[in-house]
Amino acid sequence: MKLSQGVEWALHCVTLLAQGDPGTVASRHTLAGWYGLPEAYLAKHLKSLVRAGVLHAGSGPRGGFRLARPPEEITALEVVESIDGPSSAFVCTEIRQNGACAAPPEECVRRCAIDRLMQEADAAWRERLRRTPVSELAAGLPAPLRGRAREWLAR
Amino acid sequence: MKLSQGVEWALHCVTLLAQGDPGTVASRHTLAGWYGLPEAYLAKHLKSLVRAGVLHAGSGPRGGFRLARPPEEITALEVVESIDGPSSAFVCTEIRQNGACAAPPEECVRRCAIDRLMQEADAAWRERLRRTPVSELAAGLPAPLRGRAREWLAR
Numbered sequence: 001m002k003l004s005q006g007v008e009w010a011l012h013c014v015t016l017l018a019q020g021d022p023g024t025v026a027s028r029h030t031l032a033g034w035y036g037l038p039e040a041y042l043a044k045h046l047k048s049l050v051r052a053g054v055l056h057a058g059s060g061p062r063g064g065f066r067l068a069r070p071p072e073e074i075t076a077l078e079v080v081e082s083i084d085g086p087s088s089a090f091v092c093t094e095i096r097q098n099g100a101c102a103a104p105p106e107e108c109v110r111r112c113a114i115d116r117l118m119q120e121a122d123a124a125w126r127e128r129l130r131r132t133p134v135s136e137l138a139a140g141l142p143a144p145l146r147g148r149a150r151e152w153l154a155r
Numbered sequence: 156m157k158l159s160q161g162v163e164w165a166l167h168c169v170t171l172l173a174q175g176d177p178g179t180v181a182s183r184h185t186l187a188g189w190y191g192l193p194e195a196y197l198a199k200h201l202k203s204l205v206r207a208g209v210l211h212a213g214s215g216p217r218g219g220f221r222l223a224r225p226p227e228e229i230t231a232l233e234v235v236e237s238i239d240g241p242s243s244a245f246v247c248t249e250i251r252q253n254g255a256c257a258a259p260p261e262e263c264v265r266r267c268a269i270d271r272l273m274q275e276a277d278a279a280w281r282e283r284l285r286r287t288p289v290s291e292l293a294a295g296l297p298a299p300l301r302g303r304a305r306e307w308l309a310r
Contacts, residue, residue, distance in 0.1 A: 001156055001157065001158050001159075001239055001244045002156065002244055002246065003156050003244045003245050003246075003273075004156075005246075005248070007245065008245070008246075008247065008248060008250065008269070009250070011269045011273075012250055012251070012269060015268075015269065032254075033254055033255050034254050034255050034256045035250040035251070035253055035254045035256050036250070036253035036254025036255075036256070036257075037250065037253075037254065076272055084156055089156045089157055089158045089244070090158050090162065090163070091157065091158075091160075091163075092163065093160070093163060095163065095164070095167055095190040095191070095192065096167070096190070096300070098190055098191035098192075099187075099188055099189050099190045099191025099192065100188050100189050100191075100307055101189045101190050101191070101300070101303075101304070101307075102191075103297070103300050107297045107299060107300050110297075113170075113292050113295030113296060114163070114166045114167060114170065114292055116295075117231055117283075117284070117287055117292065118158075118166075118284075120283055121280045121281075121283040121284050122280070124279040124280055124282070124283045125276045125277070125279055125280040126276075127279070128272075128275055128276040128279045129272070129273075129276050132272055137268050137269055137272065140268030140271075141268060142258070142262040142265075144262060145251075145256070145258050145262050148256075149256070152255055152256075
């Protein structure tokens with residue numbers, strides 16, 4: 001089970017923007033350059049963040065990306081789900097209804113106990129990410145790094 | 156992010172064995188037949204469960220698979236990790252050390268705030284699975300299904 005690398009890039013880019021003044025706009029080039037990421041690959045993930053309402057994309061000479069809402073109101077879960085989607089890592093294929101087991105419909109009214117457990121574990125994972133706004137991630141960075149990030153964004 | 160289908164099969168097979176009398180042995184054919192699973196594919200996952208110490212594989216005329224320990228002592232997490240391994244779904248590639256960002260070693264003594272959060276979420280996922288023994292999964296099945304499972308194992 002692996003999350004796509006885009007999750008790491010997206011969390012970092014959103015955390016970078018969360019370090020700027022409110023309304024800070026950064027181009028794809030600025031975001032990619034800060035972490036040495038390949039711009040063309042990053043573009044896809046930035047689009048996903050815009051589609052999910054985490055970032056706002058402006059056009060024109062002052063175009064670029066900014067947080068769509070204050071960083072206190074954007075959760076890490078939203079960023080992760082922008083890239084990886086909201087689907088659980090466990091997909092129940094109802095094997096209890098196959099083979100010699102073949103549970104009849106009246107025994108399958110309740111979701112399978114195994115599926116229930118796996119969905120509870122998935123919910124615990126998401127809940128941990130939901131509790132952390134990206135402002136908190138930004139605040140957790142070393143002060144010198146935060147200072148340099150603000151300079152980079154202000155160029 | 157998707158778990159391999161083997162996780163579902165392994166959880167079900169171990170839960171089936173947990174419904175038998177202590178020491179119940181079942182062949183690969185018996186386990187596969189109960190859920191209508193392809194025997195050749197299931198074989199790989201059964202081997203992983205043996206390697207992880209969840210199942211014991213016997214040889215000879217009375218050969219087959221049995222739980223290596225009482226079902227109260229085998230957690231759902233052990234079964235999941237037998238198939239999927241213990242690695243977190245999030246892999247930090249330390250992009251904070253690249254590009255214009257390039258945090259120097261003295262700013263990287265602490266793990267990255269993003270990595271810390273993602274590992275906490277992973278731990279919450281595993282903790283939920285660690286709290287559930289496979290005996291509990293077996294007990295959560297409808298009584299008629301449990302009865303048929305015991306008959307199938309006793310054949």
